[in-house]
Amino acid sequence: MKQYELLYIIASSFTDEEMSQIEAKVAGILTKFQATVTSTKRLGKLRLTYPINNQRHGLYVMVLFTAEPANIAKIEGALRITNEVLRSLVTSREEDEDYEQKFDLIQFTEVNIETREERSRRQDRGDKPAAKPEEKVEGKEVVEDLEKKIDAALQEDKKIV
Secondary structure, three states, X not given: OEEXXXXXXXXXXXXXXXXXXXXXXXHHHHHHOOOEEEEEEEEEXXXXXXXXXXXXXXXXXXXXXXXXXXXXXXXXXXXXXOOOEXXXXXXXXXXXXXXXXXXXXXXXXXXXXXXXXXXXXXXXXXXXXOOOOOOOOOOHHHHHHHHHHHHHHHHHHXXXX
């Protein structure tokens, strides 16, 4: 028997009682395929990077278990068709690893990146990018010169092609 960990995500719309039932269902799937559950730990609710089944938030659960390597594919298949589980991941783990540590999950924050088209439209209009008052731009002239050189090089590449 080899040690594994299972991380799965459940929709955040479930109550605590329903969560317990889903955890029991997942444990039942594991025991059905001769796995022994060592521990189950709820890691918390987080915003998903992208929507899964129209869900924006998910509850993360970590399960440590032991099983035969031949049964892992069967476990993954059963979890894949379970309606309550949005996503799951089974990985092997080392026997000497300490899993009683605190898991620090970091909330996803969206980064707004301006596309080249938006930048060129802004430059055509003569608009300047909105600078935050707390930001200090050092070497502003150098950055502007560099952007002009990059834009010129990109325009030359378009003419060649």
